[in-house]
Amino acid sequence: METVTNRRYSEEHFWRSRHLRLNDLKKEAQGLVNQYLFKDNIPEYPHPEFVVSHVKHDTDEEGLRCISEDNGFKDPMKDQSSGLDLLWWSLSVGPDEIKSAERRLLEKTYPDQTEEELQEQQGFLEKFTTSPAFLKSSRLGSYRFTFPLEDLLEAYREQFCSGAPPVMRVFKTILYKQEVNYVVLVHSPDQDQFSDYPLLTEDPDAVCTYRDGCFIWRPEAMSETHRYELIVGPDQMEVTELFDDNVQYYVWDNVSIALHVEDKVLDFDAGRLRENLKSCRGEIFRKRGVKYEDFPTEELVNELWPDHPSPLEKDE
Structure with missing residues (x-):
């Protein structure tokens, strides 16, 4: 285990070259004082598999101006733990991905059920997907770029x-303190300096894998605040709402994609940038050092992209 204070003044405890499941993380983190990680009274919750085809990059006004000026994305400051220039993206998981994950979980748990029986059970997973990894709000600013993962990787491949x-x-x-972040490094094949990091494989037990243009994410903890308990019966899954005294606060996890860009810009056409830009709400607990605009305006966006004026949609 290593420790560093990142550029947003948060303390990071990290393990290189590994994606540690919670049980292993608890063993590796022995000696740390953490009121969330070491809880052992967390109510039962689902363990779905999300297939994610889009990624997002949140930023504030300063970052938005830089992206417009550069016509793309670059790293404004090196990663403190590695000294690398990395461009950070996170998975974009919405209602469609949650619904599909729920369906796969039911089919896996009850392989002999009919279509009608499966339909009767749907609608429970959204009660558990409540951590910041699933929220439409942002801790990093009020502007959000969302791209199909394949488009992002194609641009990186070409450039x-x-x-x-x-x-x-x-x-x-x-x-x-309460978040576990599994980071995937993406780099060009001519870089030998990363050979000590294991390749991302299609291991069925891995927290995160890549397949057919999508990331496969198997989250370890989805709720942050656990208000429900899952009961897996012989023929259906039931959800019980907990009394306030039994509500538990736990760690939550997410996946970040770190593109190695050195000091270069990942370039996109100005129209494409504007097309994939929306505004988003701020979370109550925002990252330190982030300037959040409570009322992001079309005037600013149209000033930065004058050749592509259009209404600034909200990601909600």
């Missing part, structure tokens, strides 16, 4: 990999 497929590796597991 950074000379047309060759980029390489994906298990970069690190980061533990914050």
